[in-house]
Amino acid sequence: MTALPSSYEAVPYPDFVHPRTNPESIAAMVRLFGVSAACPLGEPCRVLELGCGQAGNLISLASLFPESQFLGVDLSPGHIAAGQLAIDELGMTNIELRQGDLADFPTPGPGDDERAKFDYVLVHGVYSWVPEEARQHILRICRDHLSRRGVALISYNTLPGWQAKGLVREIIQYHGSVHPGEPLQTVREAKRFLADLAESVPDSTGYGKMLREQFQALCQSDEAYLFHEQFEAVNEPRYFHQFISEIEAVDLQFVCESSFAFVPSQSAGIQRRMQSAPLLEREQTIDFLCNRTFRQSLIVRSDSGAQRGREADSDAISELFLSSEVSCFDVDDVPLVDSLPEGEMRIANPDGASATLRGRSTMAVMLRLSQIRPAAESFEQLWQHVLATVAGCEDSNAVRTVLREDLLQLAQVSMVRFHTGPLPLTHAVSAKPQASQLAQWQAARDNVVTSRLHQAIRLDEATRTMIGLCNGENGLEEIITGMMQFVSREGVSLQHEGQPVTDPNLLRTLVAEKVPANLKNLAEMGFLER
Ligand SMILES: C[S@@+](CC[C@H](N)C(=O)[O-])C[C@H]1O[C@@H](n2cnc3c(N)ncnc32)[C@H](O)[C@@H]1O
Structure with missing residues (x-):
């Protein structure tokens, strides 16, 4: 057994949604590289997520693909309890959460049914953050539990980009240990210390510039996220080529990344090298070019029939x-x-x-x-x-x-x-627009709501209210009335020709003018179901 990560009980990890873990976008990506994976848009799939946290990612996927089955495993009782509460309230029946250690995930026996295997194994934000033994279990589970057409997504922190981030982590860890009663206070103090350092080292030095960049990046992150990023006991970034050796040692094979990397403009020399280099070497060179910090690699079994190092083929776009x-x-x-x-x-x-x-x-x-x-x-x-x-x-x-x-x-x-198919959303606003049950549930509770594009979007009060009104039963008039109630309940002041509007008829006219554009905006963000 690996140690219980009690840090996750002290500070729950934020409930993120990771767009690139969407099996339908994974299926399309690997298709370009010659791999024909199952696609939840056309057939029921089985999806396993290891270290699923509070399961926000898996809940969004389960809501997008109701015909598919989802299993999430996490060591933290608090994370699993929070996820289960959401699943129960939503009444979802195609998702199961299990509290437990990866190390105890069973190994299939020789007679076990191939149909019990998974079309997708998702491992986001775990591989670099667990001890070597747990990493070996992640790879074992991928190898033993992926179906022959199955694809795993494993994310990991990469070098050389993590060199600078790792240095900052060491400075922060040296500066202070975690306050047992007030863990987030530790993060705030660490940020102040880094700010003082960054201010003292001249901008003209490479070191000063690096400290300032790292400090600015830190300021944009959620405190609970930073707590885990800076203070988790294990964080082992690796080079892409090291990761490839690790997966190939257990009969797994790299296909491609879950998205294309932005490659900065290259010198003639680099362009020449990139053109003649095989895929795996080119991928490593891209990391050197981009100073890459993070990868989400797509992996299959070595006996899947996929050709090692195959290039993207534009012919596949026809399908x-x-x-x-x-x-x-x-x-x-x-x-x-x-x-x-x-x-x-x-x-x-x-x-x-x-x-x-x-x-x-x-x-x-x-x-x-x-x-x-x-x-x-x-x-x-x-x-x-x-x-x-x-x-x-x-x-x-x-x-x-x-x-x-x-x-x-x-x-x-x-x-x-x-x-791999038409998306489960519409760009056209119907007479009775319908936001997903998940979006309506989230909008009633929080300002971060998940779209049908599997993206978490921060919304203002008015947009959240409108999502609640898009229940598939309300037509335009009812939605306008609902937004009028929102305006009076919240004391929103609307202006007309530079004056605050008090006349209820004019107020309704102005709200009625805005609602169609706002509904269109909801559709463009991917909130409306087909
Ligand atoms: C950094 S969080 C990532 C959560 C989520 N996958 C994400 O990317 O947003 C790591 C998660 O892995 C879980 N974890 C760590 N070690 C584990 C183990 N040995 N077995 C199962 N889960 C583990 C933690 O409880 C935590 O929820």
């Missing part, structure tokens, strides 16, 4: 669905809504990253995806759309190939996402 968060603009930065521009087109992500497109068929696809955002359409549907909207576009394999290659490149810079 996939695509979605995008981008908005489209013409050369003068005028937003494009329904027609292609004469010349180039600029696309921009919500985070500000942008790209310029020149190919007409790629422009047509991206404009279509921006119109149906955040929903997904199949490559085939998008191709038919290209033929219908791009004058003179030839229906040939050569043009389709160029389009697929363009789309793969756009995915590599986070402008496109791949899926």
